[in-house]
Amino acid sequence: MQTEDITDADYATLAAFRLALRQFAAFSEAAAKAVGLTPRQHQALLAIKGAARTSPGGLGVGEIARALLIRHNSAVELVDRLADAGLVRRQPDPSDGRRSLVAVTDQAERLLRGLSAAHMQELRALRPRLLALLDVL
Amino acid sequence: MQTEDITDADYATLAAFRLALRQFAAFSEAAAKAVGLTPRQHQALLAIKGAARTSPGGLGVGEIARALLIRHNSAVELVDRLADAGLVRRQPDPSDGRRSLVAVTDQAERLLRGLSAAHMQELRALRPRLLALLDVL
DNA sequence: AGCATCTATGTCGTATCCCGACATAGTGGC
DNA sequence: GCCACTATGTCGGGATACGACATAGATGCT
Structure with missing residues (x-):
């Protein structure tokens, strides 16, 4: 395998791509923190709502x-913190006693709506830059 | 401002986008770990090499x-760990006594070359998925 | 030249969050 | 009824980033 044909331009492209990803992460982190969420909490809420069409009752841990x-144990702790903050509810799965379904509360839904609108806007703004980077790969 | 027009499909798109980013991060993390680097160390080396065209002598902390x-203090600690591992060298900036220029060693350069080739390949594989996601934003 | 201010790097204690190992309870096949 | 498997939960440890603080060199003004 030839790993030799990596140029300085390739390094610059990869570095620019990583920078773009970090900047998006930083934007997201700041937006989440502004409404009192950690990045992980925000992502967990988004994952639950993002699966709403296939799992309307919530997701298992x-x-x-x-x-x-x-x-899975990290997710347990994450859900613990979300539940303590009143952002999710645990409900036993009626069809499987082992599972506890995690659903977002109305409060979390409001926060997530605002965050998601901001993220859509940010991603649309970021899109040309990402397209340009993907183009030179 | 209307933050109301967020649909379940939007949530799903945002969640899918985040998942793609996480999977790329996971790939990168595994690739870095396979050659004995933490993700941050890898990113630091890439940042230094990615700036090689404009800063051939290395980057300041x-x-x-x-x-x-x-x-900046997190970067100090990161560079400390990189230097301990023999992956970078600190050299005083001859034109500014406060700065210490951080340059990658030959060993790090070899690791980074392999990692970068793998990352280019992974990004090319990921491209269609990212393009599809950016398309529906 | 002297001094104030700013910049760059470095130190130290703290906080967060993830992980590995282990534990408990429910499920399903036989 | 038993056993392997799955889902959730507990606990101690470790890595890394941060805020606050410290030091040294550079810069500009008089």
């Missing part, structure tokens, strides 16, 4: 872990 | 902090 690419 | 969007 393990499904949240898989959506966020974290270990 | 503060410039690394700005490239990585972290505080």
Whole structure:
């Protein structure tokens, strides 16, 4: 395999791509913090709502872990903090006693709506830059 | 401002976008770990090499902090760990006694070359998915 | 030249969040 | 009824970023 044909321009492109991703993450983090959420909490709420069409009753803790690419015990702690903050509710799954379905509260839904609108706008603004970077890959 | 026109499909799109970013981050993290680097260390090396055309002598600690969007003291600690691992060298800036220029070692350059080739390939594979997501924004 | 101010780097204690290992309870096949 | 598997939960430890503070050099003004 030839890993030798990496030029300074390639390094610059990769660095620029990473910078764009970090800036988006930084925007998202600031937006979340502005409404009192940690980035992970925001992403968890989004994952739950993002799966609403296929899982209207909420997601299991393990499904949240898989959506966020974290270990299940990390998801447990994350859901603990979300529940303490009144942002989600745990409900036992009537069809499987092991699972507890995690659903967002009205309060969280309001926060998420505002955050999502801001993120859509930010992503639209970011789009030309990402397209330009993807173009030179 | 109308933040009301967010649909379930929008949530799903945003969630899918975040998932794609997380999966790329997970790939990158695994690739870095496979050669003994933390994700941050990899990103720092890439930032230094990515700026090689404009700063051939290396980057200052503060410039690394700005490239990585972290505080300068976090960058100090990161460079400490990189130097301990023999991946970068600190050299005093001859034209400014306050600055210390951070340059990658040959060893780090070899690691970064392999990592960058793998990342270019991964990004090319990821491109159609990102383009599809950007298309529905 | 002297002094105030700003910039760059570095130090230290703290906080957050994830993880591995382990534990408990429910499910489903046989 | 038993056993393997799955889902959730608990606990201690570790990595890394941050805020506050400290030091040294640069810069500009008089």
